Amino acid sequence: MKKRILTTLALTLAAGAATAQCGFYRYGVPDFDQRRDDLGGNGSNHCVPTSFTNLRGYIANHGYGSIMSGPRNWQSQSNYNYVTARIDAMGILMNTSPTGGTNGDDAIDGWNDFIDEWHDDKFILNAWFGSVPGLWIFLEFLTGSLTNICYGYYKFTGGEWDRDGGHCVTLVGISDLCDNPAEPTVRIRDPASDDGDLDVQSQFAYSTSRTELQSFNHDGGVSRLRLLDFGVGSSTRRYIDKLYSIRPQIALTGDLSTSAFQIHRPVQLFGVSLPSSSSDSPSPGYAITEIAIHPMGYEAYVLKSSGNNHRLYRHNLGTGEWTTALPVFASVNKPKISMSRFGHLFLYADGSVRKFDSNLGAFPQIGSIDPLAPIADMEYDDHLDELVAITTTGRFLRYDNGLLLPAKNEPLPTGVSIIGDGSVFPDPTAPQRWYIASSGSPTMHRLVPATPGVDRLRIDASINFPPGTEPRQLNMTDSGHLVFIDRGEIADWKLVIGAAGNIWEPDGTSAVGGLPAQRALVVPRSRTNYEARKFGTVNWQDDTYEEEGAPVAFDCNPDLNGDGDVDILDFLLFMDSFSECQGDAAPCGLYGVNADYLPDGLVDILDFLQFIDDFSYGCD
DSSP states (O other): OOOOSSHHHHHHHHHHHHHHTTOEEOOOOOOOOSOOTTSGGGGTTOHHHHHHHHHHHHHHTTTOGGGTTOOOOTTSGGGHHHHHHHHHHHHHHTTOBTTTBBOHHHHHHHHHHHHHHHSTTTEEEEEEESOOOHHHHHHHHHTTOEEEEEEEEEEEETTEEEEEEEEEEEEEEEEOTTTOTTSOEEEEEOTTOOOSOTTSOOOOEEEEEEOEEEEOSSTTTOEEEEOOOOOTTOSOEEEEEEEEEEEEOOEEEEOSSSSEEEEEOOSOOTTTOOOOEEEEOSOTTSEEEEEEEOTTSSEEEEEEEETTEEEEEEEETTTOOEEEEEEEEEOSSOOEEEEOTTSEEEEEETTEEEEEETTSTTOOEEEEEOOSSOEEEEEEETTTTEEEEEETTSEEEEEETTOOSOSEEEEOOTTOOOOSSEEEEEOTTSSSOEEEEETTOSEEEEEEESSTTOOOEEEEEEEEOOTTOOOEEEEEOTTOOEEEEETTEEEEEEEEEETTEEEEEEOTTOSSTTOBOOEEEEOOOOEEOOOHHHHOSGGGSBOOOOOOOOOOEEOOTTOTTOSSOOSHHHHHHHHHHHHHHTTSBSSOEETTEESOOSOSSBOSHHHHHHHHHHHHHOOO
């Protein structure tokens, strides 16, 4: 450990102001221009792929360089053509139209295709459409998310406000949540804010604005967060109605200790990722048996059991806070939980399946049904918007999201039996394909409908794991990997398609494979509440930009704490970080300050001299 200079003082200066304001800022995110003459339509409708490229540039400079050949000085004109090519490629993946912009579903599919092709399961994307609470945005930051938001232009027609296109930006800060949670201040990187020169990257800048939560007559009077208010006379209202959240992959497990809750964070980004951790959950005499995670990734639900008594807790993954979701309840059967893509938690206990809304603080029950037999396992199917379950009597059940009568109730195919702990998981890569596993058998089965329109299932494939394999708590990743607990650790198997046929084998590059796991396992996958009938219309394309007239502040690199001044506080922050990291590979630093000031991948005298030079000139 190298000598630190005024570490305590620097820590106070770096973190104190943000904590006092209940806010969070992220520095070092690029501000790429979307308007470029080498893009279709000069990039006028490329706000979505550009905002995602902003986040790729940040990731590349903060520990995962391969995502965009980093680290690089993204402000430098020498990288302009390279960035243009990356925005263009991302736009192609996202099906961005030079005249029609980008549909939300295409944006999600394009990013996931990019990750699946080049960075297998290292990052996930969660996306939310509609009302986006300010607290959610804050928690996304706090739990290690890189975030883009889109705001719609709402125009008053026919007695209501209707969306008429929108614009996407990169969120780099939110504050003032303590003073008024309904009116936080946001800081953004706007891809459409440039100097008008379509061959030159403009100086990085940001806009800051107070927002206001307003209810208005649209789609039943849904409250939306107003992004930027530019005064009386505007023909439109601007409301945040999309949230894209990119996260490094994690895994949530329960340890041998009945109270230990483990968060594995194997993909680390400097200034973003918290370290892997273990915390004591409440009710230490109760063992962790099931874990579910909210589709936006900011909180987990942890089921704990002691004999026939059970408790359900919420765990905030950013603050570490534990709260009771359901107090002690009795159930002879093993309880199971599953989370839908809409934030609805399903609980099987005491002979019934109950549905709760986890998006509201009160956690209200909003539905229930009694299954025809005890459930061995259940999971929500995002493709069909159904809850699927296997029973201890060898049945396969499917319920719609409203928990009405079973949509399907059929026997498992001959040869598929539940031996020990059973697991079921819908394939996230293809609809109407489900995997069934048992801890008492090393063979896993993939089931599909026997024939189109016929209820019966058939075995589509059988996967034989090595003798002695005991698959428990089955998960599947975005790219279709099978991930489960096997004798105290996480196993990650992938399908390899080759000349010799389709072969399942361990993924030697897995981020989570081999990590310890004893009880319960969740490996999050990309999820979204997107519904085509609601959000797939042309009005929900992000395809327009109206000149906002919002004042911008240009970046000043030596202003490390972002308070608008270059002073002794910034000097101390850099010196402390530089002293800690001199001679080390980047990224490296303290309190979120990257000592690789240039950046060039190494903390050395060049970083020191450049900072001192910039510091001496200050900011205009």
